[in-house]
């Protein structure tokens with residue numbers, strides 16, 4: 083099923099939407115098996131449904147134990163400024179949200195923020 087609200091910023095094509103993680107993961111497994119395409123499900127902040135993103139676009143991150151984000155959740159921490167910026171670009175592509183990269187004041191790598 084194609085999304086009516088979400089489009090790939092690069093391709094301009096509507097994203098395929100899934101109603102839960104299991105359905106998205108099933109589609110990802112199918113792609114892996116048939117096309118050798120590594121995809122990762124993610125929950126979209128815009129439509130609240132699930133889309134797939136190429137694994138190559140995923141950036142490794144961990145939770146920062148010291149910093150709490152705007153929604154009261156622990157902030158994701160990236161090892162390098164480059165990885166944080168890569169993630170910010172992906173979020174912009176997928177959600178149209180512009181994020182700024184800044185250094186964790188407790189020395190736990192780099193974070194993203196909206197303002």
Ligand SMILES: [Zn+2]
Pocket residue numbers: 085087088126127128129130131133
């Ligand atoms: Zn969406």
Ligand SMILES: [Zn+2]
Pocket residue numbers: 146147148149157159186187188190193
């Ligand atoms: Zn931090």
